[in-house]
Amino acid sequence: MINVSKLKKGIVIDHIKANHGYKIFKQLGLDRIDDTVVLMRNVDSRKMGKKDLIKIETDVHLNLDVLGLIDPDVTINYVENGELVRKVRLELPLEVTGILTCRNPRCITNQEHVEDIRFRLVDPETKEYACEYCEARTHL
Ligand code: CTP
Ligand code: ZN
Numbered sequence: 001m002i003n004v005s006k007l008k009k010g011i012v013i014d015h016i017k018a019n020h021g022y023k024i025f026k027q028l029g030l031d032r033i034d035d036t037v038v039l040m041r042n043v044d045s046r047k048m049g050k051k052d053l054i055k056i057e058t059d060v061h062l063n064l065d066v067l068g069l070i071d072p073d074v075t076i077n078y079v080e081n082g083e084l085v086r087k088v089r090l091e092l093p094l095e096v097t098g099i100l101t102c103r104n105p106r107c108i109t110n111q112e113h114v115e116d117i118r119f120r121l122v123d124p125e126t127k128e129y130a131c132e133y134c135e136a137r138t139h140l
Contacts, residue, residue, distance in 0.1 A: 004038055004055060011062060012077040013054040018042055020071045021052025027066055035060065068093045069127070069140050094121050100129055104136035 016024060021039050030037045035058035045051040067074055068090040078086040098116040102109045109117050109131065119129035119138065128137045 001044065002040070004040060006082060007055060007057055007079040008082050009059060010035075010055065010057040010079050011060075012079065013056075013067070014051070014075040014077060015045070015048060016052035016054065016074050017071055018048070018050040018052055021054060024052075024067060024070055024074075025054060027070060028062060030054070030056065033058065033060060063099075064088070064090060065093045065096045066099050069096060069099065092121060092124055092127065095119065096129065100131075100138050100140065102131040102134060102136055103138050104131065104134050107131060107134040107136060109133055 013024065018041070021041050025031065025037075025039050030039075033056075035056060037057075038055045040053045040055075042050045043053050062076070064076065067076070069092070072090055072092045074090055076088040076090065077084055078088075095118060097118045100117070100119045102117065104110065108114065114133070118132040120132070122128050122130045122137060127139045129139060130137055
């Protein structure tokens with residue numbers, strides 16, 4: 001097992017479903033930041049069998065909405081001074097803004113440039129969200 005050291009200050013995104021780590025890495029823009037980042041794939045986990053895990057040595061702001069959408073089972077651990085100070089378990093967000101795009105070609109958001117389109121969760125089973133402008137259903 002490859003050994004990755006503990007963080008002094010930063011964020012550990014844990015319990016990522018195996019193979020979802022790279023998607024989350026890209027979605028969070030971690031390929032564009034200057035801080036130290038590790039993506040570990042296929043880590044052995046007692047609870048999950050295999051999992052992915054990301055460690056970021058930084059205090060960049062993370063958009064947690066998007067994580068909840070990609071993988072609602074992840075745990076976000078915040079580390080300061082080498083100590084774990086906060087553990088947040090995510091859920092499927094009831095609302096997301098600025099992440100999804102409407103797939104209805106007639107929707108105003110596809111005719112004009114509209115920023116920060118809000119979608120609200122309408123079906124947790126299928127993870128479908130409704131566009132605030134036309135109510136069309138979309139998922140990630
Ligand atoms: N971690 C870290 N640096 C620290 C403290 C913790 O990188 N200074 C990492 C640990 O390696 C682990 C994650 O943060 O991957 C969560 O730490 P901890 O809560 O101590 O582990 P678990 O008890 O296994 O977490 P859980 O109960 O959420 O499974
Ligand atoms: Zn729409």
